[in-house]
Amino acid sequence: MFEIMNENTGHPIKVWLNDMDCLEDKCLEQAYHLSQLPFVYKWVCLMPDTHAGKGMPIGGVFAAKDVVIPNAVGTDIGCGMVFTATNVKVADIREIQTGNGTITQSVIGDLMREIPVGRTKYQKPQPCRTLDAAKDSGFLDWKDTELMEVIEDGYCQIGTLGGGNHFIELQEDEEGYLCIMIHSGSRHLGACICEHFNAVARENAAKWGSAIPEEYRLDYLPTDTDEGRQYLDWMGLAMDYAYENRAKMMEAAKHAVKAKVEKFTGYRVEYTDDINCHHNYASLEEHYGEEVWVHRKGATRVRAGEKAVIPGAMGSYSYVVVGKGNAESFDTSSHGAGRRHSRTAAMEKFTTEQVIVDLKKQGVILGKRKKNDVAEECRFAYKDIDEVMAQQKDMVEIVRKLHTVGVIKG
Secondary structure, three states: OOOEEEOOOOEEEEOOOOHHHHHHHHHHHHHHHHOOOEEEEEEEEEEEEEEOOOOOEEEEEEOOOEEEEEHOOOOOOOEEEEEEEEEEEHHHOOEEEOOOOHHHHHHHHHEEEEHHOOOOOOOOOOOOHHHHHHHHOOOOOOOHHHHHHHHHHHHHHHOOOOOOEEEEEEEEEOOOEEEEEEEOOOHHHHHHHHHHHHHHHHHHHOOOOOOOOOOOOOOOOOOHHHHHHHHHHHHHHHHHHHHHHHHHHHHHHHHHHHHHHHHOOOOOOOEEEEEEEEEEEEEEEEEEEEEEEEEEEEEEEEEOOOOOEEEOOOOOOEEEEOOOOOHOOOOOOEEOOOOOOHHHHHHHHHHHHHHHHHHOOOOEEEEEEOOOOOOHHOOHHHHHHHHHHHEEEEOOEEEEEEEEEEEEEO
């Protein structure tokens, strides 16, 4: 970790990378913008997977007093990971045929038929405890029809994967056991909430005496205003929705694995070590004796003893970790490997054939309806996850190392 001093403000930037050469210019520019905000508490943090985002770097963390910034949480509010481990040895099921390919191929096929991916959604509303509870509590009796319109759509998106870097993976840990990992968030609901309240923050900037340049895209909401309280309520709703969204897909994955494995082997499948955690949100926490709003955008909270999931790219490694409680990082770690190349650059640099051949060489089963954009999310487009993990040894301890067996992408 090294530190960059911002002489104009006195707010340092702590960077969990080897040196400045590892930090892209746009990411550094955005970090400087953050460090110049008057309400920043202590310093700005950049995790080892950091890269430029919208307004704030992905892999960025900072704490603020009495304000919240919608773009410092991001559009996919509550995006995160869910994980479970099984008692099944991958070697014992790898070659077993089901009539629809191997057990892994059959499970991947079942989940692709059951779970909408990419831009697709369910044709009919699905049960959703989070949205039902919001309705029952009166939370949704709100005047703003722009957000109310996305609630009903939320019933058709609950339990869906989305696209981009979201995935469902079957994995093998270092002891040979089969595990399941899913990366997804709050879908269209979270995006609409972010965009709406970012506009509210921009419109009210003069009223709150904001001197933040518009091009920074870091407009804020004071948490003691109606607008600030409304954003926090809606952010909380999106986080709960994202948590339930992942949980529903995990239940479907557990059922598919259990059904196929128990039908074609002697195993009685058991699940352990369940984890469901966010990496896009703001949280009121106590740090250095004061309550502050910690913004984590593409970053995972890892308090001392707290378990979390840090995924790599498909065909790479992923990790289950336990936090060490690093105060300087506000008890935070990276949320993944972090992009080395943008999606556009990855498509230009790597071919579909290269990616497919690479996955086949590793024995990875790919579930993807349209493969012409698969290079966007190939492992070559991301930083080396093992290097990322090495740079955050002061934040986390590795509990499990996992490698992709099968993956579903939108």
